[in-house]
């Protein structure tokens with residue numbers, strides 16, 4: 001018994017050490033371990049025998065998607081994506097969490113495609129109890145269709161942080177104390193590619209050019225660090241026995257704070273500063289800057 005505890009303690013220390021710098025996925029687990037295809041089966045292709053990498057594609061007949069087999073009540077979710085190259089205007093690629101309930105919770109990475117030579121936009125959003133309208137958009141400091149990059153969502157009871165590689169690009173703090181909704185329902189991890197040309201590019205004015213189909217996104221990194229919940233109950237998912245709930249993950253560290261300041265220049269839309277939508281910024285805006 002005491003021997004087991006020491007071993008567990010050592011493993012835990014290794015994990016914590018690793019994640020103080022948020023290192024990338026320790027190993028490539030098989031897709032089947034944590035995920036299953038949800039739609040567009042004939043638009044999904046595994047790229048190697050170990051099922052550690054796959055592509056999903058969109059053409060005029062269908063898009064495709066996949067999702068985690070269980071829901072989670074907290075965690076540090078990451079996925080590596082390589083987006084459709086060249087002209088992908090109107091094409092939306094996603095990696096997100098969704099509760100699947102009527103008054104739903106949702107945390108989104110949405111990549112909005114663009115014409116050849118024009119940059120892809122990364123949009124993030126946060127829904128709590130069915131209330132969203134918290135869009136933030138940015139142009140990344142690299143071309144996300146050229147290589148794999150990792151996109152991560154930290155979700156604990158204190159904060160939600162969106163990361164691009166190791167850089168925090170957005171924070172959503174728990175402001176329940178001042179009446180702001182905070183995602184707390186169990187959520188499924190999801191990914192998809194679909195036609196969003198009624199809104200995604202230039203506000204819907206720039207359409208998909210189907211002569212460039214199929215549009216293909218690559219995914220890898222199917223390991224999940226999460227508090228899994230088969231029964232959808234999230235009690236216990238805030239426990240500090242999960243490393244992502246520990247105090248050091250309640251706020252950004254000094255290095256992350258500096259990165260977060262530095263990437264502000266890449267943000268080209270923030271609902272918090274959209275005076276036409278919100279003459280008075282929503283209450284959470286002050287603490288998430």
Ligand SMILES: *[C@@H]1O[C@H](CO)[C@@H](O)[C@H](O)[C@H]1NC(C)=O
Pocket residue numbers: 209211212
């Ligand atoms: C769609 O792509 C084709 C092939 O590159 C091009 O000839 C055509 O002009 C494009 N259509 C639009 C509306 O951009």
